[in-house]
Amino acid sequence: MRNKMTPVYILSGFLGSGKTTLLTRLLQHWKQEGLKPAVVMNEIGEVNIDSLAAGADVPTSELLSGCVCCTIRADFAAELGMLLQRDRPDVIVVEATGAANPMEILDGVAEASLYLNIELQQMITVVDTPHLLHLHREQRAKTYRLMQEQIRCANVLILNKTDRLSQDELSEVTEIVEKWNRSAAAFEAVRCHVDLEPMLSAVSRSEQSAAVPEGAVDDEIMNTPGRSFKGGAASHDTHAHVMSYTHHLQGPLDSRKFEAWIRELPRDIYRAKGILTFQDTASRYLFQYAFRETDYTRLPQEVELRDVLVFIGEQFDRTALKQQLQKLSEPT
Template sequence: MKIVPIIILSGFLGSGKTTFLTRILKNCSNKGIKPAVIMNEVGDVNLDGHLVEEDIPMKEMLSGCICCTISGDLAMEMRRLIDEASPDLILIEATGVANPIEILDTVTEAALLTPIEIQEMITVVDAAHFLDLSRVRKGKTYRLMTDQIRCASILVLNKSDQVCTEELEEIRKIMTELNPFASIVTTAYCDMDEAVWLRMLSAKAEDGVIDRLNSVQQERHDDGVPDDYWHEHDHKHEHCNNHSGHHHSYDHVMVCSHYIQEPINGSQLKRVMKDLPDGVYRAKGIFTSKDTGERVMFQFAYRQYEQISIRPQGHVQDVAVFIGEHFSKHELLRKLEEIIWPT
């Protein structure tokens, strides 16, 4: 019986997970490894999937988190990928607001029904974002990011070019205190040496990952933090309305999707993105340029914005997706409408 290795990719919104995914897929191709991908989004649109090559088998799990509202689908999607594509490796990119402890629980349960083995738990960390939060050391986002770090077998300290050398050392020290067992790879744009990619694609780390999972759960208990703290329910997503008896660790997160019906001006959209409310910490989407007619993907994370021209396969609707906490959807949509239908 063929046992398929699993690499779980974790990291907060905007840390660079999809950049990492595209790079590791390229390395798989170079080494003759046949990968498959499961991409999870808490919203109802998967934009990052358009960055994955068309010939790579991929399953999308939308409108929920694989650790909660759609956890029962994970084993089925894995089984389908294995049966249809016979991959050498499955990469799971979890939504940035998912708790890795819950993801590991779900993947471990799926292993009871599907011949899989957890190979690595890789967490991508946005250097500047984590540094700011670590200096305050409170809030749900900080708690989530520390869990993502503590559960990893490999830590990718990304966007290192956006902090100075002293700050980088400060971050590495905090990460080592949180997880002294994981190796830390410092990168910009998730670019790393060939030897590191080789280790990620060949290591067997399941026992260490599970040990860290148990350790983090025990530390939570020892800290005297009540279990329901990790499942506080400040905001209920529409897709969770039928699961009122089950709360999870990202319920405070708001997701706003807006489908764009007309071509828009990229420079005007950039101005809107630069002026987003503080509560919006991730935005992404696809639009049609009014000036050139090109399809353009935009990304916004931790106050940084970029646009890239793309050629999506098949029919892809123009859309903007915003993720954050306690922001006004009405005000945000009003600003978008002003550039779509200017007065």
């Protein structure tokens, strides 16, 4: 088994927003850098025409007739594992169907990271700006809410098709987007033409971002006028809105200390899962945490998986979490 962690990027955005165009540009960029990219493409239908965009030289797995976040979740982890073992890529992009729930996709990748040497690099959402403006003005329920969630969960936003908007319309769209997710690094684009280096740097910088103190973001700040996306990435103190943290444990934990620590997790962390070994028992456990409820499932002795924990939430302090877990791992 390789110890190298393979970065995974999730590419999100509503149907027709330009995800596949951005994917093509990303793949070309990585190949020029001497890296070997791979793609997992998810489509609700039985045929995925977009898979042709990756090219014959890019390893590609297709998940058809269902969505990662519901009917084919188990297949998703299996496909990732097969891709890693068969093709040994340097980077993986998951292009999610435009109808997918972004939080469930994040959760699916986080779950796969328990068993595979992958590291989630957060979500890039492509926004069809004319479509968003139309939906916002009409307030159409399901599609509008889904697009809103795709924007809220992103660490990087590509505001695409801006050539189809007037300056006033573009200002209206940026105000909408910033109200939903003031933390994301955002880039205006036409046909997804963006400078990929700062875009990818914005994604990876999320590992170093500091959490926003509780109560520091209020409606007044969220709606402050004059904050602009022009000229590339918006300037923010942090852009980690919905975020994750993967921690590889160095040894067994004290079960009582761990349970006491879990009870005090900040409410900003609303999902966690992992593989755990405790000092006071010979068994290993699959650990699950959701909205302050915990569950432990005993694993068979023959299961050979590294001990790891994955956390998902909004603007929590990764550094503090890491330090606390390192302290929990210290021998008693």
